[in-house]
Amino acid sequence: MEYSPKKMQEKMNENNFGFKKKFGQNFIIDENIINGIVTKAEIDDETLVIEIGPGAGSLTNGIAKKAKNVLCYEIDTTLENMLKDNLKEYNNIEIIFGDFLNANVIEDIKKYSYKKLYVVANLPYYITTPIILKLIEDKIMPDKIVVMVQKEVGDRFKAKPGTKDYSSLSVYLNYYFSITKLMDISRNVFMPRPNVDSIVVEFKKINNNIELKDKDVFFKLVRDSFVQKRKTLRNNLKNYDLNKIEEVLKKHNFDLSVRAEQLSIEIFAEISNNL
DSSP: OOOOHHHHHHHHHHTTOOOOGGGTOOEEOOHHHHHHHHHHHTOOTTEEEEEEOOTTSHHHHHHHTTOSEEEEEESOGGGHHHHHHHTTTOSSEEEEESOGGGOOHHHHTTTOOOSEEEEEEEOOGGGHHHHHHHHHHTTOOOSEEEEEEEHHHHHHHTOOTTSTTOOHHHHHHHHHEEEEEEEEEOGGGEESOOSSOEEEEEEEEOOOOOOOSOHHHHHHHHHHHTSSTTSBHHHHTTTSOHHHHHHHHHHTTOOTTOBGGGOOHHHHHHHHHHO
C-alpha cells in the first residue's frame, strides 16, 4: 500500500468513498510519520495492538508489519472494501465495524495470546477524551497507549501543575499513566488537511504508589476543585470541610486562596484522605 495523496485519492475513487465530517476523518498520507509512530511505539511480535479508527489503513499497514496481531475498530462501514483491499497482504489483522465506545473490548481480546497490549491510533479529535476514559473505566488498561491527537488536547493530557493546561483531566490521567510527547505532527500530512496541528502522545501504565482511602472521593474532589478554573479552592469547595482542607494546604505552604492548577496529584490525594 502506498501513501501519496494521489494514490489515496485513486483508492477512494475506486471505492466511491467520501470523507464524513461527523466521524472526524483525517487520513495520514506521510509514510515517514507512520514509520515514526510505529518505531516510537516499540511494537514487536509479542504485542497485540488495538487501533481505533484505522480509516484507509495507512497506519494499520505499518503496525501489522511489527505486531503479533492488530485488532481494529472502525465506525464507518463504507470503508470496509477499501480496508480489505489495502490490507489484503496481512493475515494478522481483524477489523470490527462498529463504535469503539460501545464495544466490549475485554471480550474481544480474549481470543488472542500476547505478552503486551498496546493501543496505537490516530484518534478522531471529537472523541479523543471519551476513548481514553473508556480504556480506563472498562479496565482495559493497556500497557502502553500511543495516540495522535489534536495538539491542544495532548497538551492538557500531559500538563503539569502550575501550567495553564493543567486540569482535572490531567490529574485523572496522570494517576494511571506517565504521559509524554513523542512527536509534533504538521496538519499537512493528512487528507483532508485539518485546521490544527497534532502531537503523538505516549501513555505508559504506572503502578501508582499514591495511597487513596477512597478513589471516588479523590476524583470527585479533583473535579470540584477545577469546576471553575479561575476561582480559588475556597470558592470551588464551599460544600467541603474547609478547615480540614486548609490543614493540609498549610503543610505545603498554600492556603484556601490557591487555585486548583497549583496543586499536585499528591496534595489532592492527601486532602481527600483527610476528609
